[in-house]
Amino acid sequence: MSANAWRFETMVIHGAQAPQEWQAATLSPIYQTAAHRFETAEELSEVFAGRKPGFIYQRLRNPTNETLERRLALLEGGKAAVVTSSGMAAIANAVLSICRAGDEFVSANSLFMSTYLLFTNVLAKFGVQARLVETADLDAWRAAVNERTKLLFVETIGNPKLDVPRIRSLAELAHAHSAPLIVDNTLATPYLFRPIEHGADIVVHSTTKYLNGHGSAVGGVVIDAGRFPWPEEKYPDFKPFKERRGELAFIDKLWREIHVNIGTCQAPFHSYLTLIGLDTLAVRMQRHLANAMQLARFLSGHPRVRWVNYPGLETSSAHAVALEQFGGKGFGALLTFGLQDERACFELIRRLKLVYHLANLGDCKTLIIHPWSSQYVAFTEEAKRANGISPELLRVSVGIEAIEDIMEDFDQALRHC
Numbered sequence: 001m002s003a004n005a006w007r008f009e010t011m012v013i014h015g016a017q018a019p020q021e022w023q024a025a026t027l028s029p030i031y032q033t034a035a036h037r038f039e040t041a042e043e044l045s046e047v048f049a050g051r052k053p054g055f056i057y058q059r060l061r062n063p064t065n066e067t068l069e070r071r072l073a074l075l076e077g078g079k080a081a082v083v084t085s086s087g088m089a090a091i092a093n094a095v096l097s098i099c100r101a102g103d104e105f106v107s108a109n110s111l112f113m114s115t116y117l118l119f120t121n122v123l124a125k126f127g128v129q130a131r132l133v134e135t136a137d138l139d140a141w142r143a144a145v146n147e148r149t150k151l152l153f154v155e156t157i158g159n160p161k162l163d164v165p166r167i168r169s170l171a172e173l174a175h176a177h178s179a180p181l182i183v184d185n186t187l188a189t190p191y192l193f194r195p196i197e198h199g200a201d202i203v204v205h206s207t208t209k210y211l212n213g214h215g216s217a218v219g220g221v222v223i224d225a226g227r228f229p230w231p232e233e234k235y236p237d238f239k240p241f242k243e244r245r246g247e248l249a250f251i252d253k254l255w256r257e258i259h260v261n262i263g264t265c266q267a268p269f270h271s272y273l274t275l276i277g278l279d280t281l282a283v284r285m286q287r288h289l290a291n292a293m294q295l296a297r298f299l300s301g302h303p304r305v306r307w308v309n310y311p312g313l314e315t316s317s318a319h320a321v322a323l324e325q326f327g328g329k330g331f332g333a334l335l336t337f338g339l340q341d342e343r344a345c346f347e348l349i350r351r352l353k354l355v356y357h358l359a360n361l362g363d364c365k366t367l368i369i370h371p372w373s374s375q376y377v378a379f380t381e382e383a384k385r386a387n388g389i390s391p392e393l394l395r396v397s398v399g400i401e402a403i404e405d406i407m408e409d410f411d412q413a414l415r416h417c
């Protein structure tokens with residue numbers, strides 16, 4: 001039976017594994033080497049020229065990394081992938097592979113904070129202009145996209161606004177203007193949603209989060225659906241890559257031109273940790289999603305809580321799209337809620353006993369953060385509010401502990417707020 005015929009829960013464990021290449025080991029070895037030795041100069045030359053497959057140097061390719069690339073491409077329904085040193089490296093590499101000075105692209109305004117800063121500050125310094133639009137407002141996207149738009153970028157579930165764009169509509173809009181759609185699928189994971197099946201051309205992830213699942217390694221991935229035609233009039237730079245790799249022109253360009261030369265390789269040990277974590281993605285996500293729904297309901301009914309934002313609640317403006325798009329499977333495992341003020345938020349954090357206070361998400365453990373005073377502390381008040389952050393807001397990444405224990409911990413801490 002081929003891996004593509006398996007259900008997701010089986011594919012995530014058995015798909016794209018190659019024990020026959022690893023002395024029948026059930027896990028990929030960690031190929032912890034900077035370089036690979038060649039017997040002859042002729043052979044090394046053949047591999048450098050791309051006429052023969054082979055591993056040369058870790059910054060270029062590594063066998064452990066390649067196993068993770070194959071498994072993640074399979075899970076997202078893509079044709080090829082490149083793993084990177086972080087989620088931010090994956091996003092930067094994807095945009096830099098497509099845009100050059102003088103280009104513009106259109107992005108949702110609901111973005112992870114470093115993505116927001118990359119788009120609005122860093123890329124602008126290199127002459128690449130990001131136009132940010134209201135994520136769920138399709139008319140705003142239509143007004144911003146034009147023939148010069150080189151790509152569209154969106155998060156499946158915006159972090160931390162938790163809005164949910166209609167991916168198929170954005171893909172259609174992008175394609176009508178001969179541009180690819182890039183989706184950051186970190187918060188949904190391919191267990192909940194597979195953007196390529198809804199028309200996306202490129203998927204990126206911070207593998208640091210649910211794919212790894214244990215907060216043990218920072219990493220990222222870029223996955224190419226291998227379908228976007230890269231028309232020559234609009235993307236002349238793609239010509240040699242199309243000639244070399246055909247439908248895989250994008251991932252080839254990203255790898256050859258950006259990834260290798262900037263040096264955004266993932267450490268093989270990090271890939272190994274993520275490979276182990278990946279085996280349990282489906283069961284972890286089932287539990288994350290169920291726990292998040294229950295915690296959202298519990299907090300909504302709590303007298304000390306002013307409001308809760310979670311796409312699974314009917315009060316969320318993202319609810320209808322999330323329900324349809326994710327097929328009733330769940331709504332992600334991130335939620336935000338409001339207390340009376342910043343002081344109450346700090347007190348809650350101080351009083352929590354089980355829940356960890358830290359800047360990450362997608363761990364087995366339930367995590368909390370007060371974004372206004374931490375990740376967004378250097379932002380202007382206007383930029384904080386534009387990113388959906390307010391002083392009374394807390395963000396929770398719901399873990400997979402017993403939900404009763406999570407709720408009891410919030411309940412005992414909320415009594416002091």
Ligand SMILES: Cc1ncc(COP(=O)(O)O)c(C=O)c1O
Pocket residue numbers: 086087088089112114115155159184186187205206207208218219220361
């Ligand atoms: C949606 C999203 N994308 C990208 C990133 C960046 O990932 P990394 O921290 O692995 O660079 C994050 C990090 O929190 C994220 O939440």
